[in-house]
Structures are given as C-alpha cells and as structure tokens.
Amino acid sequence: MTKILIVEDHALVREAMAQRIGRLEPDLVCLESARADEALALLEAHDDVDLAIVDLMLPGASGFSLLGVLAKRYPDLPAIVVSAMDDDAAVRRALAAGASGFVSKASSGEVLAQAVREVLEGGMPTPRASPSATSARTRRSAERYGVTLAQARVMELLATGGSNREIASRLGLTEGTVKVHMTAIYRALGVSSRSQALVLLSRRNEES
Incomplete structure (x- = not known):
C-alpha cells in the first residue's frame, strides 16, 4: 500500500490533491495536514509514508523549514513541493533544502500526478515541467x-x-x-x- 502525506493549509486545495493522487493506485492512502507540526506528528505515528507533498507557505513553520527537518529526520522520505511561489529562486531553494521535485500550483492535476509517479518510481522530476510542455x-x-x-x-x-x-x-x-x-x-x-x-x-x- 502506498501512503502519501499532503501538507497544505488550504483545505480545498489539499482535498483536491488527495482526490487526484488517490486515483493513481487502488490502495493508495493520503494523510492530510495543514501545518508543519501536524505533519511531523503524522510521520511519527506512521512509519510507512512513501512520499510527502509540501506547500511552501504554511502557518507557523514554513515549507522550507519543514523540508530541512524532513531531510534530517527522514532522509529516505522523498518530498515534492507544490507551491504558488514558483519563481526560479524558490525552486532552487526548495531543491537545495531537499525536495525531490517541484510543481507549480498553476499546473494541472495531471502534472502533479506525473511528478508523484516519477518520484515513487525513484526518479526526480524536473521542476514545473508538464506533459503539455x-x-x-x-x-x-x-x-x-x-x-x-x-x-x-x-x-x-x-x-x-x-x-x-x-x-x-x-x-x-x-x-x-x-x-x-x-x-x-x-x-x-x-x-x-x-x-x-x-x-x-x-x-x-x-x-x-
């Protein structure tokens, strides 16, 4: 069973991502969190998470800070950043912090799904690259x-x-x-x- 943690403070966006990603596999499970501290608590409770999807603009600790903590505590856990902050500087900073991929929130759900597929298969998707592009x-x-x-x-x-x-x-x-x-x-x-x-x-x- 594949288990993915989604860290996104906007409920509608988080639920939409969970629905789209959930269609990738019949037994895929999405854990949802609105804050970095909640995400870390979920990871402590679930030791079988396969992938984290992280927004950069979170209440409390930022997504960048969360990526740093994940890299130290869970070095084998890949993370994809999904953010509206999609300028080159943000992309480079996210990757430097340990992200395995970057998807702009301006992208379609299929772009996110493709990025998730690639990371779960051991790849590292190019930031913001979409199938249409x-x-x-x-x-x-x-x-x-x-x-x-x-x-x-x-x-x-x-x-x-x-x-x-x-x-x-x-x-x-x-x-x-x-x-x-x-x-x-x-x-x-x-x-x-x-x-x-x-x-x-x-x-x-x-x-x-």
Whole structure:
C-alpha cells in the first residue's frame, strides 16, 4: 500500500490533491495536514509514508523549514513541493533544502500526478515541467531508452555536450540531482562514462 502525506493549509486545495493522487493506485492512502507540526506528528505515528507533498507557505513553520527537518529526520522520505511561489529562486531553494521535485500550483492535476509517479518510481522530476510542455522528442527518448521524462530532458542536454553545471542551470536543478539522473542514464544506455554516452547518443541520433 502506498501512503502519501499532503501538507497544505488550504483545505480545498489539499482535498483536491488527495482526490487526484488517490486515483493513481487502488490502495493508495493520503494523510492530510495543514501545518508543519501536524505533519511531523503524522510521520511519527506512521512509519510507512512513501512520499510527502509540501506547500511552501504554511502557518507557523514554513515549507522550507519543514523540508530541512524532513531531510534530517527522514532522509529516505522523498518530498515534492507544490507551491504558488514558483519563481526560479524558490525552486532552487526548495531543491537545495531537499525536495525531490517541484510543481507549480498553476499546473494541472495531471502534472502533479506525473511528478508523484516519477518520484515513487525513484526518479526526480524536473521542476514545473508538464506533459503539455514536454516535446514529442523528449517523450520518444524516454520510451526508447526506458528512462523517466526528467532523465530524458537531462539526456537531451547531455547529447549537446552540456556539463552537469550547465544542465543543472538550464533545468533549474542542483548538480547533485543531475548526477543522480546521469547515473540512471548511464545504466539505461549500458555505458560507464560520459564520453561513451555521448558517442552512443550521437550514433543513435544519426540513425534516427
């Protein structure tokens, strides 16, 4: 059974997220909290939570503070930030605080659902990237190589010769997140180095 904690102070938004995410799996359970302290109490009572979804603007302690506490107390618990504060600075700060992904509240419910799927599968979704904004080429790459959409985006920039730092800057990720994606990409391509990946991608791009 998958168990997800939603930390959002607006009841209507929280309930809507729970309803949308609840359709992902028949036995998925959503725990709901309006405050950071309530969220931590729920985590103490439930030691089998698979994912936390956190708003940044919470009463009392902020979402940023909660992310910091989660990173220290529950380092294996991934967290997705869902917030109206979706400027680049907020995204970078949330990821630096330990978030595994970022979804703007301006996004659709399907975008959130996709982010949840990716994180539960061990991926790290690109901040604010939505299926509608994802190019057909990116989707084909993801299907062709058996990687997530986030990893496919990193792969596309890798193929252009971008460094980890450049890729991180372009996608609004930390370099650490890019390294995680790169490891998964190497595994999917069956290579062990950046140069081997570049050669393989170049060859396959010429064939397609």
